[in-house]
Amino acid sequence: MFSDLGMNDIWILATASLVAASAALVGVFLILRKQALIGDAISHSVLLGIVLAFLLTDSRSLPVMLTGAVLIGLLTAWLSDTLHRVGKLQSDASIGIVFTLFFAVGVILVSLYAGQIDLDQECVLYGEIAFVPFDTIYIGGLEDGTDIGPRAFWGISIVFLIVLISISLGFKRLETIAFHPNLAVSLGINVVFWHYFLMTLVSITTVASFDAVGAILVVALLVIPASSAYLLAKSLKTMLWIAVAYSQAAVLIGYSLAFILDSSISASIAVSAGLLLFITIISLQIKRFYQRTQSIEAAHKAVNE
Amino acid sequence: MEAFTLLEPTSTWDTLLAFWRFEDMNVLWVLIGSILLGMSASVIGAFAFLRKRSLIGDALAHAALPGVMMAFLLFQTRDPLIMFLGAVTSSFIGFFLIDWLPKNTKIKPDAALAITLSFFFALGLMLLSFIQGMDVSNKSGLDKILFGQAAAMTQADIKLLAYVTITILITVALFFQKLRLIAFNRTYAKTIGMAVNFYELVLALLIVMSVVVGLQLVGVVLMAAVLLTPIAAARFWSNELNHILILSALLGAVSAIISTQVSYLAPAMPTGPWMVVSLSLLFILSLFFAPQKGLLKRHLEHKQLRQKVAEENILRTLYKLVERNQQDQQDFNQSDIQALRSVPTESLQKTLKTLCKKQLIESSARGFRLTKNGLELATQLTRRHRLWENYLNEQAELTPEQVHKQAERIEHILTDSQEQQLQAELTNADSDPHGNPIPRQTATSGGKR
């Protein structure tokens, strides 16, 4: 099946693999900081950021989209926190209230301006990874310029680089904060700054993934590979590697699955990520069960002797 | 604005009238259905909220999607009951998974929720895209459950909706006491021998049912808000659970009416987002303007308190001035007051004016003097201040330097009964730690407060 991969398939695979990798890297910190739900919330809200940025500037260039998404992402995080403090609501309730409102407004705007934005309810949900190769960037004008590849690919490449550099630079800080926020504070690390920094990474990752996988499926890519890695890893570094490995496996399996079933590529990738997680959980359970029976047997032997 | 400008303003009005005249019987059914849904979802969502599982509805709604698709794939029909059963089954699997993962693996509860939600949703979308690639009849409209479309509901849909929501409302009414106790204090409910697990299962089933039945109206993605936002808003209005429940049911109903109308006016519009937006508006209104716990009310209360504190501080300062001058001098001017207490001149003038208006002080030759009422109140405040200083000094063993600042605050909120309790507990109720005498209670003290 992979023998007759065309150029388009390669672009799709490359884009999907970068989306999955960036989401997995960021997701590791969401899982460790127990902020999976705020990741879910931001990936929903980002839709509003994209629509508003487009309506205000009439452009879909990467910087505009990134700015819109980051602003709305940070606003989501901040509003949820404020509602929790001022309104005295449980934190997950305040998260739920904020992101459903933002997402609802986003969907309404998409329906209202459906003719003007090349966005519809469908692509909010699935993304349009199959069409990614057709929206390309030309350098030096549309007519005589050279085609350097899909817009979405370059967008996610840049975001992937940002994520990679941020994590390698801030590795030790992020590790300390994730492991023990109070210790981080006592060491003089600015936990609030790093929290919003992480939220910024989540926002830019979701917006760059938007074209490819839509607003909701990116949650699966944020949370699931990182959770698989959490079950296996013995250090933060290995957890990051394992998460990326899982995400890449999910991309390959998902792409084949979509090819066989003629189903949505992005949904199939997310489903594969989930299947890999469940396989991991089941093998760990079996291993645990096996070890337990072994130790019981050993104990029996010891008693008998 | 394409979807909207298709309708002229007048025709919008006409359509609205047509809506409320129920010329189309179907409209009436949809309206009743959505009101019922709004009510039952808010009520059941309230219990999820109280059990601190606010986002469970979000996960369960997403988890319903693959069930619907599987049911369609297996039976090739869009019979509401079959769809419903399919959705309930997969929602329940989701519910179980959210519970199972944190208990049996290292995965934490928040991650378990996000994993279940996104995985089931992806599975549902994958099946949906697979179905759309298939060559089967009546597959169109399946995607309507993503964002909800009231206008697309059939009679059969609404009948099922009505049965399920009424069942939910009746069950909640029947088990209200038990559900409340479990929501309030689960461990205690267990110790008195209640079948907590049974009721929790009932609650889970009700949540799953109300989520599933709402999908066509609200949609998978935003169902969470319909469960969560009404109770969050209602909580600002009251502290009593049955009031809160009734109110959140009302809010749910109002938002249902609004969104059904929008869906009728602009049939291309998804209903769910409108329901969420109207609910959110109601929430914001409640957050700011609820009469008991709203932010505005809190702000006003605090402002009143500031005013009261400022007034009482001036009264006590005047008392001290009188005391210091051994009653020889009764009237004082602003700088006398400011010599004893640093108050910005502007706010001092304002406070003095209010005190005059309340006839607690009156203007005199030098400036101001306490009236009879004012003196009484000032005596009482001084008494409370000094009693409290004594209490802190005697019982909490704070030094005389420490006690003043605290007494400065507490004097404003001490009640009569607390004052008496203080007096009873103190061995020395005659002078404060600084050596000042504690004034005796005057005959009519406790009057104007």
Next chain:
Amino acid sequence: MANNVNSHPPLTVEHLSMRYHHKPVLTDVSFQIPEGKSIAIVGPNGAGKSTLLKGIMGLEKTIEGQVKFFGESLDKKRLSTAYVPQREEIDWDFPINVMDVVLMGRHGHLKLWQRPSEIDRQIAEQALKDLKMWNFRDRQISQLSGGQQQRVFLARALAQQANLYLMDEPFAGVDVATEKAIIELFNKLKDQGKTIVCVHHDLNTVGEYFDWIVFINARLVAAGPAEEVLTKENLNKTYGGRLSLLNDLTEEMYRTQLNKAHDTE
């Protein structure tokens, strides 16, 4: 560190008040502790011992009051202050090994882009050896016993090379070997002129393990050398229940935000 710290006590708490929601936890607590001693903070459950420690470290909001470290604010003295949290605060499933946890103690000395140097590693190694945990350096933290986990935390604090150590119940739920190791550590630190402040719950051992005691029960009851303040009277006052009127009214004060209602002062 230079000796110029002698002029200021390692820790001064002035008029510290804290609350949880509207409930007053601590009211107007002031004390000063001497250098080179081990100090226990003692009080009944819910007396605000851990809260006091968190307030001192700026981990929880204080309503009022000041804390001075060697006469200066915490920000200026972060590196010379080490904090050891309660074990329950941590996700022990976190993917990290013992060595990396101890190296965290060196972060305060490093810039964002710096990685722990060979010297940092040697310091961490010495800290682990001091607590007899060197053989466990590559273990993932979930594979340690309770006492071993505590020793890892202590090693981390040790690696920070601070002058003041604040510990939240280091003796809670540890085995005898660890208890002994902690006492040895205390003595060694004190020999180097360093100061240790611990939340402690065991009245039987407090006189034996600590030089100084701070009794609290929502307010300061007594503070001073163990042999002076460890009296029946102080114990009665500390464990004899709270002053209900004081409690009720302080709660009422926070609820109405009376403490923010004064525009004078």
